[in-house]
Amino acid sequence: MGRAPCCDKANVKRGPWSPEEDAVLRNYVEKHGTGGNWIALPQKAGLKRCGKSCRLRWLNYLRPDIKHGGFTEQEDIAIFALYNQIGSRWSVIASKLPGRTDNDVKNYWNTKLKKKVMAGQIGLPTTITSSSPSSSTSTAHIHHSPSPAPPPQPPLLPAIKTQAYSSGEQRLDTNVDFTQKLYSEIAQFSTTGLMEQPDFGRSVSVSPSEDISAASSSSITVDNSSSNGCVNWSTDGVGGYDAFLSELGFGPTGDFFGGFGSQWRTEEVSPYYYSDLATM
DNA sequence: AATGAGGCCAACCGCCGGTAT
DNA sequence: AATACCGGCGGTTGGCCTCAT
Numbered sequence: 001m002g003r004a005p006c007c008d009k010a011n012v013k014r015g016p017w018s019p020e021e022d023a024v025l026r027n028y029v030e031k032h033g034t035g036g037n038w039i040a041l042p043q044k045a046g047l048k049r050c051g052k053s054c055r056l057r058w059l060n061y062l063r064p065d066i067k068h069g070g071f072t073e074q075e076d077i078a079i080f081a082l083y084n085q086i087g088s089r090w091s092v093i094a095s096k097l098p099g100r101t102d103n104d105v106k107n108y109w110n111t112k113l114k115k116k117v118m119a120g121q122i123g124l125p126t127t128i129t130s131s132s133p134s135s136s137t138s139t140a141h142i143h144h145s146p147s148p149a150p151p152p153q154p155p156l157l158p159a160i161k162t163q164a165y166s167s168g169e170q171r172l173d174t175n176v177d178f179t180q181k182l183y184s185e186i187a188q189f190s191t192t193g194l195m196e197q198p199d200f201g202r203s204v205s206v207s208p209s210e211d212i213s214a215a216s217s218s219s220i221t222v223d224n225s226s227s228n229g230c231v232n233w234s235t236d237g238v239g240g241y242d243a244f245l246s247e248l249g250f251g252p253t254g255d256f257f258g259g260f261g262s263q264w265r266t267e268e269v270s271p272y273y274y275s276d277l278a279t280m
Numbered sequence: 281a282a283t284g285a286g287g288c289c290a291a292c293c294g295c296c297g298g299t300a301t
Numbered sequence: 302a303a304t305a306c307c308g309g310c311g312g313t314t315g316g317c318c319t320c321a322t
Contacts, residue, residue: 013314014288014291014292015290015291015292015315016291016316017290017291036307036308037307037308038307038308039306039307039308050292051307051308052292052293052307052308052309053291053292054290055309056291057287057290057291057310059309060291061290088311088312088315089310089311090310090311091310102309102310102311103289103290103291103311104289104310105287106312107288107290108289109286111287111289112287112288144281144311256281
């Protein structure tokens with residue numbers, strides 16, 4: 001026996017919300033909150049809507065802190081980097097972009113950003129040389145243990161041309177520093193909980209032993225010459241995540257990538273995202 | 281001016297995981 | 302342990318709008 005429907009579909013209104021309905025829902029939630037029960041809310045509020053529909057309307061449109069449209073280039077890069085890293089986890093990606101909803105990010109990706117990326121207008125660097133010589137160097141290796149047949153791949157972008165961004169060359173130059181730091185964040189994410197990927201028939205091992213989290217200005221290299229896919233980065237040893245996040249308009253470090261290590265079990269993230277980084 | 285194509289985005293659908301009973 | 306229920310999520314749809322022909 002299947003699940004009972006969440007509401008009587010014959011007696012609920014569907015389709016676009018009217019301004020009056022918006023006002024009723026907004027007033028109710030602002031006065032009483034959701035009460036932890038969206039299903040009961042429409043009846044209490046006097047709305048002929050499904051509870052799920054109310055929840056969606058509130059979360060995606062009526063919430064006071066919502067931003068609509070006007071994605072910045074920094075948000076573009078963050079979305080792209082996160083998509084590359086974790087795939088279509090829109091709610092997770094949106095949670096790193098204050099004021100953005102999963103629906104917004106998903107729509108933006110599907111309608112605009114994906115095309116931008118495919119057109120080469122957005123990309124992640126293969127090599128960036130920091131302006132100051134690094135004082136320490138760390139390396140993350142992605143090892144692909146022998147596997148007879150690769151598993152189905154998660155949705156990934158077509159290969160992004162990166163040769164143009166060879167060593168010393170600037171790209172997306174409005175924000176190279178941002179991208180460097182973003183990579184550092186991703187690299188740190190890699191060290192926090194993604195050590196093995198048995199479910200995919202491959203393993204990912206990540207060094208360094210050194211703590212790279214102090215990096216604020218990093219040099220990152222993806223070694224395309226190695227079949228192992230080797231991501232190198234070096235740091236200047238200067239702290240500054242919070243400054244970085246502040247530049248992006250994000251909250252403290254923990255609000256950005258900090259939750260990743262504990263948020264997913266290791267088997268939930270495909271190593272293809274790493275290999276994709278390495279082969280782009 | 282008419283119309284067809286494509287873009288955009290709000291909303292819906294169905295599934296999943298967590299929790300209460 | 303089994304079942305019911307709910308919130309949350311990602312994928313998809315459908316309608317409106319703009320633009321090109």
